[in-house]
Amino acid sequence: MAEEPQADPRFQKAVELFNDGEWYDAHDVFEELWHETADPHRRSLQGVLQVAVAQLHLQRDNRRGATILFGEALGRLKRPGTPDLGLDIKSLCTSVEQRLRSLQCDEDPELCTVPVLRVVD
Structure with a gap:
């Protein structure tokens, strides 16, 4: 695996x-990569795959379960x-934070x- x-x-x-909303399949592929990757990139992959699972x-x-995983993903x-x-992690975190707040307030996420996941240059 590359660095x-x-x-x-x-x-x-x-x-x-992920961007097609195929959460289960996205999680599987990210998890494959995660198993083959060392920190700190491993931590990034885990955060992204936790968003997919949420x-x-x-x-x-x-x-x-969604509330817990959104929180864990943000922490990573x-x-x-x-x-x-x-990737534009800041934008990803913003949408995850909105969904997490919505869940915590018992609103519809x-x-x-x-x-x-927006790719940045």
Whole structure:
């Protein structure tokens, strides 16, 4: 595995699955990469795959599971020194924070922006 997981063709596939709302499949591909990657990139991958799993929990009406995983993902992705993997992590965190707040206030998180992975140059 390369130093930077975004160089792996599976990474682009995982991003596409994530952005298509294919949460389960995106999680599987990100998890494959995660198992082959060392920190600090591993931490970034884990945060992103936790967002995918949180979204899967929402689809299955598991609000508690989604709340926990959104929180854990934010903790990893916002930790200083966490690589961005060529993604707009700030934008991802903003949408995750909105969904988390919505869940914590017992509101409908589907009224918030769906998390997406934007590739940055």
